[in-house]
Amino acid sequence: MGGAKHSVPPPAPPVDAAVLARGEYVAKAADCAGCHTAPGGGAPFAGGLAMGSPFGTIKTSNITPDPRYGIGRYTLQEFDRAVRHGVARGGKALYPAMPYPEFSKMSDDDLRALYAYLMQRVAPVAKPNEPADVAFPFNQRWTLFGWQWVFMPRGGFKSRAPADPQWTRGAYLVQSLGHCGACHTPRGWGFQERGYDETASRFLTGGINDHWFAANLTGDAGSGLGRMGEADIARFLKTGHAGGSVAYGSMVQQIEDSTQYLTDADLLAIAHYLRSLPPQQASGAYAPATQPGRAPSNGNRVPDAQSVGYVVYRSFCAKCHGDDGKGVPNVIPALAGNASVLAKDTTSLIRLMVEGGNSPATLTGPPRQRMPGFAGLISNAQMADALTYVRGAWGNVAQPVSGNDVASLREILHK
The missing domain is CATH 1.10.760.10 (Cytochrome c-like domain)
Structure with a gap:
């Protein structure tokens, strides 16, 4: 038979159970399965979810440890380059539909734990990746390197309130693993987010994503979080209900797949950080x-x-x-x-x-x-x-x- 041969890489050395548990938690906080699982009963992490963009439809990739179609051959360094820098194995630039601008702020420990979890606790699925339906010139991947050079945030995560560990933890979760800005920050002419932290006036002021408007998360008393307390915000992220508000649209899956599994301490940290944001883009x-x-x-x-x-x-x-x-x-x-x-x-x-x-x-x-x-x-x-x-x-x-x-x-x- 003339098909190409694909040898199976040797098993990775055992990893401490605490690291794997941390990796599973990071995967939930980052909602990896939510994006990398096809609707209608698709295999977890095997890709196939269609994501709309102004340039066309992008299909999420297989991130199971399958050696042929997934990430089974990725080294930790190659995984890092994909997740935090937007470059897949082989040098192919990734579309920013994947929130690698936010993941560029992921800590080294969280990245290593996530890699260990995906490689050792996720079942490999031999499912080919589906090509993106993107028109010329946006189907030319090399142009994405220019996008990354112009728009990618640099320097990793930096706390602006080191004396407040709860604020720092909340800021890290919102800006990095939770990639809240991917939906809740408006996009510019180049499909870039108009800010990646609280120093930008448009950060988390609301944005259109997949024909849903993701709400303003700043302290505006009209359309923002100005009338919600920290406990209400944490409860909303845990259950989808708080203060008369109920989650809808894309936020439903986010809560079901991700935020409901966060610890109460982390949910309160997120709420603490969000309530610190001053009102921006007031409405209503x-x-x-x-x-x-x-x-x-x-x-x-x-x-x-x-x-x-x-x-x-x-x-x-x-x-x-x-x-x-x-x-x-x-x-x-x-x-x-x-x-x-x-x-x-x-x-x-x-x-x-x-x-x-x-x-x-x-x-x-x-x-x-x-x-x-x-x-x-x-x-x-x-x-x-x-x-x-x-x-x-x-x-x-x-x-x-x-x-x-x-x-x-x-x-x-x-x-």
Whole structure:
């Protein structure tokens, strides 16, 4: 038979159990399986997840220790070069859909532990990698070296509060393993994140990822975390529920695959760091005491009884979210004062109304709940009217949504 031969490398020397346990924890904190597992029952870590980008669709790679299709032949140095520098074995540059700009801040000990875990505790899967569907000139990998030279952060992780170990740990988890900025920081003209730590004014101020708007994580009291305490943030990351908010969209998988497994100390460290971030990119407001009804600033002074948005809300939404917009604790999210409702970008709100969604299913949180989609029940204009009503009711102060906004996103989503 004329096929190429692939010898199996000798087994790696045994690694201390504590190192392997640390590696498993790092893999969960970094959500390696979440990205490198195909949907619909794909083998863990064997790749195949399609990731959209402005340049085309990129398929995640096989990172099991299979010697032919996975990383079984990678040395620690080659693994380091791929994870922290974005260069695969053989010198091929990786697309920044992999968050190696964040992983460049990973510590040496965490990198070694992750390598040991993947090599010795993950089952090898002989699954070929699928090519990226990226148009010219972005399919020319050599151009990515220029991207890395211009945009990659340098110098590794540096704490700006060495006297506060909890802040330092939280900053490390957010900026590195958790790669929160990959979704929650807006991108620039070169698809680069507009900041990789708290010194950048756009860091964690919200960004579009896979047609979801990842929320502002700074201290803005409207669409950010300014009204959430550290314990609430930690609880949200553990269960997907806190303070009337419920996780949705891409954050559901992040919580299910990653943050629910972090220690309470690490979750509180993340919360401590995030609450230290000053308000940036303010959007929306919540003033229930002074504006009990719809905000007059939204340009719609029609009484509720004559408002199309109110009628649609009462007909399709109030049964779950309540006439007062307060939802049901640990079951249905509150809409009154909800940071996602107040966000300037309405992508997530519209998408949830169009196709629905579900809350996370975690080990310690409430049972999963499902929100239905309304694409086949009401028109684009009615969806827009309902969202406009919600964004101006119960003390919410946010700009209206138009029927064109809904139609544009539905065209992108093919819904």
